[in-house]
Amino acid sequence: MSQDQSMANAFVPGKAVLSPTDEALLKRRTRALGPAYRLFYEEPFHPVRGEGVWLYDQEGNAYLDAYNNVACVGHCHPRVVEAMAAQASLLTTHTRYLQNNIVDFAEDLLSSFPGELSQIMFTCTGSEANDLALRIAQVKTKGTGIIVTENAYHGVTLAAAAMSPSLGAGAPKNENIFKIPAPTGRKEVDEAEIFRANVEKALDEMAARGIRPAALFIDTIFSSDGIFSHPKGFLKPAVEAIRAAGGLFVADEVQPGFARTGEEMWGFARHGVVPDMVSMGKPMGNGYPVAALVIRPDVIADFGNQTRYFNTFGGNTTAIATATAVWSIIREEGLLQKTLQIGKAFRAELEGVAKGSDVICDIRGSGLFIGVQITGEDPRARTSRLVNGLKKKRILISASGPDGDVLKIRPPLVFDARALDFFMTGFDEVLKDI
Missing domain, CATH: 3.40.640.10 (Type I PLP-dependent aspartate aminotransferase-like (Major domain))
Known part of the structure; x- marks a missing residue:
């Protein structure tokens, strides 16, 4: 297994067409930072600003951050x-x-x-x-x-x-x-x-x-x-x-x-x-x-x-x-209780979708740390398609597990009902394409 394959949700050069600006930046990055760093997503994401559960690209497009627990109380609180x-x-x-x-x-x-x-x-x-x-x-x-x-x-x-x-x-x-x-x-x-x-x-x-x-x-x-x-x-x-x-x-x-x-x-x-x-x-x-x-x-x-x-x-x-x-x-801000409540609602939404799907075999986790197990002939490939499909819908998550077949959903704790609606709309659309 190659180094890139060993990391779930890794960018693999040549698999996506980047904008001229990002392609030039990628080349500069590779020269300056060396070979050990990795990027997420088939088409790397280039954020320039963050606020709450949202990250913004150079064109001002908002992406729902459903992955970065580092900014636990929201980006740039x-x-x-x-x-x-x-x-x-x-x-x-x-x-x-x-x-x-x-x-x-x-x-x-x-x-x-x-x-x-x-x-x-x-x-x-x-x-x-x-x-x-x-x-x-x-x-x-x-x-x-x-x-x-x-x-x-x-x-x-x-x-x-x-x-x-x-x-x-x-x-x-x-x-x-x-x-x-x-x-x-x-x-x-x-x-x-x-x-x-x-x-x-x-x-x-x-x-x-x-x-x-x-x-x-x-x-x-x-x-x-x-x-x-x-x-x-x-x-x-x-x-x-x-x-x-x-x-x-x-x-x-x-x-x-x-x-x-x-x-x-x-x-x-x-x-x-x-x-x-x-x-x-x-x-x-x-x-x-x-x-x-x-x-x-x-x-x-x-x-x-x-x-x-x-x-x-x-x-x-x-x-x-x-x-x-x-x-x-x-x-x-009562984030412990809010996390419990929105986490339960999140899993309930996912479980509802899973009942009619042959793609999801298990939903695990607690609060705002959720894992969605993907099944099928090639679950790793399916997981990658879901992660990158969501990214195209401007929703950011990643993957977990030794086989890279678990969707890793872990948003900032200020994730709310509006963010959940946005996530589930995109998730439903991407799931139908798998």
Whole structure:
């Protein structure tokens, strides 16, 4: 499988006719940025402005953004922009000076977690947060074995990329990484028992090789594995299994966190477990690079005593001001409840369409994180046609899963009834053409 084929919804040069302007820009981009970057869509999208759930191209055409969870409170939310600019005009500096705003925000954010998770460390990205979690886990457990799902994505640092099989053949190799199957998605099976058994099988393989377990890393919505949210609580036996073996549980909330799943602020809460560490990123700053790792004090104690941690930009004053604004908006605008309500309406609309379709075989997810499983002789090709067909209708989504056969729908949390109507009109039209 080629590198482009390994990424669902990748632009493949030569498959689309671009405007002269975009063709020239693509050539300049390739020369300047090199070969490792990828673009979305058969015909790449060139936005120049964003507002709420809409992105605009150079001609002023509005595209419904049903994919970018990074701008979780909407593109260019005026309160976020104002907070960012105001702090940047006053002071931007690091965490080695006393600052009120980082402590105020830390206390406020931590109040949304179970009491056991009472300390936080700031980074720039979710990749850095997961990398830091791995370091802490190895110090705490004296182990090196890591369990991840077969198509997981946890970041792009050397350590995090090795824990990210979804990156394909080019991902770094690490003999201490043990991959297990993602949830099945089948309603007739005992998902909790199957997932626990797979974790225990990986633990047995570690023991046979003399490797001590360090942690189980789970993206609690299984974003890259194909989006699996149900049944509630199915992760709990697996968490018990890793802890019984002396390892830790790291909940990767970079994608499912910050009200994304609707029912709870954090994805792990749906499973009735309290993680040892929780990583977060992307939506925290609505696009500004700020991320964090929330930790149990007993887990961080040895690491903190042995190691000084510092990140020049992680948790800087402007990053914290921006994150504070995002966090305030999520709560003050009631986005958790709104996400739950519009998410239910969204899935109901999709389920109605699916009943009369031989293209859709399953609809999964929670809140505004929805996966639509596509079926047929070549589901990957069908999925690609749907994604690119929607793009022609000015609706942006992407694809997920190891086979690239799941529509990944993950709009900003300010997605509303008007946006849903726009989406379903375009979706109905594209589905009829498949």
